[in-house]
Amino acid sequence: MHRKPQRQPVRILVTVLVVLGVAALSLLLGSQKGLQPQHYIQLTIDGVRAGSIYALMALGFVVVYSVTGIINFAQGEFVMLGAMICLTVNDLDLPLPPAWKMIAAILAGVLLTTIIGATMERLTIRPARRSPPVTLIIITIGVTITLRAAALLVWGADPHVLPAFTTLALEDKIFRFGGVIVQAQSLWIWATLIVTLILLYFFLERTLLGKALRACAVNRRAAQLVGINPDRMSLLSFALAAALGAIGGIVLGPVTRPIYDMGVMLGLRGFVAAIIGGLVSVPGVVVGGLLLGVVENIAAGVTDPAYKSVVSFVILIAILLFRPQGIIGGGEKPAEEA
Amino acid sequence: MKRLRAHPNFAGVVILAVVLAVFGAIDLIRPFGLRFSDLSGRVVTIDTMIRIGILTIVVVGLNLLMGYAGQVSLGQAGFYALGAYASGVLTTLASRHGMLSGIADTWWWPWLAIIIGMLLTGLFAYLVGKPILRLKGNYLAMATLGLGMILYILAGQLSALTGGYDGLTGIPRLRIGDFALWPAQRYYFLVWGAAIAVIVVGLNIVHSRIGRALRAIHTNETAAETSGVDTEHYKVLALVISAMLASLAGSLYAHFQSAVSPSPFGFKASVELVTMAAVGGLSSIWGAPLGVAVMFVISNLLQSQLETIFHIRGGEYELIIYGLVLVLIMIFMPKGVISSLSAGRRNAGRDPEEAA
Numbered sequence: 001m002h003r004k005p006q007r008q009p010v011r012i013l014v015t016v017l018v019v020l021g022v023a024a025l026s027l028l029l030g031s032q033k034g035l036q037p038q039h040y041i042q043l044t045i046d047g048v049r050a051g052s053i054y055a056l057m058a059l060g061f062v063v064v065y066s067v068t069g070i071i072n073f074a075q076g077e078f079v080m081l082g083a084m085i086c087l088t089v090n091d092l093d094l095p096l097p098p099a100w101k102m103i104a105a106i107l108a109g110v111l112l113t114t115i116i117g118a119t120m121e122r123l124t125i126r127p128a129r130r131s132p133p134v135t136l137i138i139i140t141i142g143v144t145i146t147l148r149a150a151a152l153l154v155w156g157a158d159p160h161v162l163p164a165f166t167t168l169a170l171e172d173k174i175f176r177f178g179g180v181i182v183q184a185q186s187l188w189i190w191a192t193l194i195v196t197l198i199l200l201y202f203f204l205e206r207t208l209l210g211k212a213l214r215a216c217a218v219n220r221r222a223a224q225l226v227g228i229n230p231d232r233m234s235l236l237s238f239a240l241a242a243a244l245g246a247i248g249g250i251v252l253g254p255v256t257r258p259i260y261d262m263g264v265m266l267g268l269r270g271f272v273a274a275i276i277g278g279l280v281s282v283p284g285v286v287v288g289g290l291l292l293g294v295v296e297n298i299a300a301g302v303t304d305p306a307y308k309s310v311v312s313f314v315i316l317i318a319i320l321l322f323r324p325q326g327i328i329g330g331g332e333k334p335a336e337e338a
Numbered sequence: 339m340k341r342l343r344a345h346p347n348f349a350g351v352v353i354l355a356v357v358l359a360v361f362g363a364i365d366l367i368r369p370f371g372l373r374f375s376d377l378s379g380r381v382v383t384i385d386t387m388i389r390i391g392i393l394t395i396v397v398v399g400l401n402l403l404m405g406y407a408g409q410v411s412l413g414q415a416g417f418y419a420l421g422a423y424a425s426g427v428l429t430t431l432a433s434r435h436g437m438l439s440g441i442a443d444t445w446w447w448p449w450l451a452i453i454i455g456m457l458l459t460g461l462f463a464y465l466v467g468k469p470i471l472r473l474k475g476n477y478l479a480m481a482t483l484g485l486g487m488i489l490y491i492l493a494g495q496l497s498a499l500t501g502g503y504d505g506l507t508g509i510p511r512l513r514i515g516d517f518a519l520w521p522a523q524r525y526y527f528l529v530w531g532a533a534i535a536v537i538v539v540g541l542n543i544v545h546s547r548i549g550r551a552l553r554a555i556h557t558n559e560t561a562a563e564t565s566g567v568d569t570e571h572y573k574v575l576a577l578v579i580s581a582m583l584a585s586l587a588g589s590l591y592a593h594f595q596s597a598v599s600p601s602p603f604g605f606k607a608s609v610e611l612v613t614m615a616a617v618g619g620l621s622s623i624w625g626a627p628l629g630v631a632v633m634f635v636i637s638n639l640l641q642s643q644l645e646t647i648f649h650i651r652g653g654e655y656e657l658i659i660y661g662l663v664l665v666l667i668m669i670f671m672p673k674g675v676i677s678s679l680s681a682g683r684r685n686a687g688r689d690p691e692e693a694a
Contacts, residue, residue: 071476071479071480124665124669127669128668128669128672131668131672133475133476133479134404134410134475134479135668135672137410137476137479138612138613138616138664138668139664139665139668139669141609141612141661141664142613142661142662142663142664142665142668143661143665144661145609145657145658145660145661145664146657146658146660146661146662146665147661148657149655149656149657149658149660149661150658152655152657153655153658264605268483268484268487271480275480304495306491306494306495307491307495309487309491310488310491310492310495313484313485313487313488313491314484314488316480316481316484317470317481317484317485317488320473320477320480320481320484321469321470321472321473321481324473324477
């Protein structure tokens, strides 16, 4: 990219103006609805909670995309499967105390979803590895459709319930700070995001397998030349993405009511978060996810909740058009050469 | 040479038209009390045939865009919705609010509305196409997906115009003068007449300068541009054509259902359209009716079989198989059913690029 140097300040100026304009508009709309400062804090906190889930999903997109070059539509279904398997195991009549049962259910949810992710790679991605991106997208869409319909068959069309982690019951513990409410589950979600990021960091930076995965993301061919098997890395990336998705779905479970088609919108939002972060950078997509969650929630708060998803799609298209390399990823090189 | 090459397509169009006319005539005349659905063991009814015809029109456009120009669209249902809502809004709201009195009641107003819808949708596609078609591959897919979703959500939210999630009802049936194109047996002829016309137009585009330019872009965009093809112009043109066809189909759908609501135009619809195009064969106009018909028959059969075997009704259970079929076809027949069928003919010394 050969950008003329003098355009950089203009670009920054325009961005700042747009951001200020949007912020002013939100405040105006908010004041018309009579929103107080604590409402904005509440909206931000809830937005960060949703954003943490988007971040976990976006990580799944990044892992698969950077290793294989595939946008994996089924990422949202991993979230759904994680939550559904977890609540199903938790409902089983196991001779365990409730806390241990919950832990077993969480492990089962993550493990089984990981296996499903790996199976998906083996059965559908591997045989079509050399196909153009369009074909691979359609394949992951096909898998998505199948998984969702299978979930409908197994779990039915009604929403389910996953108990909160703290109370192991439907009612969650609530902390109040002035007029602001924080659910205990929100703390679990944030803690999970942080722990997952730390584990992911250690895996990618400190273990041989993680380094091999990164090498494959940097240059598949070169990695192959030094003895890394790219097929295994592709398998690993899908398994990892499935695990990340399942973790997101399980911690999210208690604050929503898991339903068989929850993956669609979550998957699309996770993708938007990934795009904000430039699709290849881990810190970028985490910030991207949090940002999306907050912006979306405040925008919905000052207008109408029904427009929540319109906001994310507008952001998606705007970023794809004006900054395909992402906002936060910051690199000069677009994730996908335009 | 050119005349010879046009022959198989000409014959194909004639055969298709005759077969479809016979199908339609059976239901119109009912010899010995037979109906069309009896012939197909009640899997395909005249109703299904109309739906196949309507979607064929959309998929021909999608084939031009995806198969020939190589530009992915996961938001085609959005254009389809624009057409349906243009017809719905112009034919119901106008008379309800007493606007356009004297015009909104005439027989030709719905037809004019169809054309207005196509022009508006084409204009919209032109405006969004300019920036969006600079994107490629995955990014284009996601941008069109976002676009389709925005249109879908707006259809549900702008309730003053669209009737919200309940939609618009009471869309009049089409008629010519005093001759109503209804019941379905008559509407069938209109839909398939339009579908065959669209197939003919599609075949002509493919074999014209535009078609050659689109194929050049698909093969190698940089090379096409270096050889003097105005790639941006042709890509936008393909999008506009496909959007206008989708709009036409949407209008026909609105007059068929006599109602529109957002639900048939969501992400699932876009995916189904792409599936139908891919199953038939992306780089093939003839793949369009084939792909639509195959997927319709598969899902109808699955629905009825699942009902009799597992005693489950409604739902979307047949999508399990639907998704599997999609995956299998993409893995084993990425060029679609039609190119696998015509593989033998190609081996007999035919230039594969010419088989449209």
